[in-house]
Amino acid sequence: MTQAQNTNHTEKLVKNSEFKERGPIGEVFRRLSKRVTAMMGLVIVVLFFISALLAPHLAPHDPYEHSLAHKLATPSWDYPLGRDELGRCILSRIIYGARISLLIGLIVISIGIFIGVPIGVVSAYYGGKVDFIVQRFVDTMLAFPGILLALLLIAILGVGLHNVMIAVGISTIPIYARLARSSVLAMKARQFVEAARSIGASNLRIILQHLIPNSLSPIIVQSTLHMATAILWAAGLGFLGLGVSPPTAEWGAMLNGGRLYIRVAYHVATFPGLMIFITVLGFNLLGDGLRDALDPRLKT
């Protein structure tokens, strides 16, 4: 077979192969769509995002409009999830609450990723003393129970939504640092890193262009799962009264507000609780699915 024939043949094979036209994101989505639970998770997450982004259009009532005459009213056609202790529409408050949860989730994860990942990558890439010092610092941070660290930070920074986000965000930094470190450690011995160095790439370029993109999949999975944790934590801190200030619609605070009336009006505490549960479940299912879909060992 001459070379020309051979290359022609290869060309045909390439044209016929079906994966050819699909980008890496399409490929991940295809694998994700094969799993029912992952798709359920994705649907829940998408609904959560939609309700957060389109809250003013979706909410049937003003979440802050109260009417003491109708306080603790049970679910009805006009107020599908009933009214709370101040007569506010629970459905509307839940829809608006999604905004706070989404915001908290995104900011917490951003803090974790943008601080934790560079720490971990640098630590793993340079190794030696740098790695030792950074990792002992990370160990120390990991030794604190997360919620305790968050409470401590709130005690220092003061109560409020911003401080909750910062506190929870900081407590996730060591987790991302560890994660990034372990993937870079596995990656930096690979030949393509050596090949990049052999064409004259600088350390910074190797880190940004070659190591970080290759370490992303565990970080994506972790951040999806973390979204759930962050929402749960924010709700927990809201429940303890450390989060948003009272009138704001936030799931944890709503849960806390309804707690007192659980015997006379179950719906006030139940529906926010259910929402937290469903959203967290959704993110967890999606995260699990992504973990399988992004697993490089499953690539063919």
Added chain:
Amino acid sequence: MNCPYGVRRESQKNMSLLQVRDLKTYFYTDAGVIKAVDRVSYDLKEGETLGLVGESGCGKSVGALSILRLIPNPPGKIVGGEAIFEGKDLLRISEDEIRQIRGNRIAMIFQEPMTSLNPVLTIGLQIAEALELHRGFDKKGARGEVARLLRMVGIPDAERRINDYPHQFSGGMCQRVMIAMGLSCNPKLLIADEPTTAVDVTIQAQLLEVIKELTSRLGTAVILITHNLGVVARHVNRMAVMYAGRMVEVGPSVEVYAHPRHPYTIGLLASVPRLDQPRKERLVPIDGQPPDLIHLPPGCPFLPRCSRRMERCSVEGPELREVGRDHMVSCWADID
């Protein structure tokens, strides 16, 4: 053939491009110091192809990687010697200066084409990286040049394949991409570290032809690291045989093939089938094992396996000495 680069000039052929002198690269491990490369010296002329031959672990790759200072440190360290390339000692210039040489003046191709490419970047981006680093292209501007390079190494439908990922290429195609990347900045020297070990025989021949054709067109000198003596015979002007981190024989490949002067070279050549020998000839393996590089004996490292040993060999190790025109050997015995 239209080629933007200069054609090889005969006058350049005799100029020395790279001079390696007494190169020593050691690895410091818990078990002891491994002298992976020990006092290796050789010259390379412009446009010349040098074959670096030896069995696994003899220091061929480490020796070549040392020139570009790509030895992972720790545990590896270049302990001594010099490598003069275009008037500069590569072992002593600053990190920034060596980065300007890597990929630009000296390029490298590795053993495993599939793992030498970053799996999450398209091959176009990866070839463009060298162009961005050394030839001042930007990401968009590099596209046309990348396509030209891919066509140059014989990848069909280059414009479309720029956006493909490495896993969509076969091993042989990946190695062609690596060759394109290596030659993208028109280097003076290409170090090919067993470029064909991971692909099958027919592809091996094709790849070597591509390397040979392109480097001779661009006037690029090549250091071809291999343990395949057949490859050396066909593609190489000069060959250097390494054993236990040392150079045992250097010379024009025709000369070394016809008149090997070192017992190890003789043994190597006797242990592979040759087309220029009678069919019935038996292959003769070399007895024994390669030595433990941590506990080398004081004299000649080949001594325990040598058929021509003398008393002197166990006392002092031989140095390279001239035995013919441009033909050096490190052995006390006078073998003809």
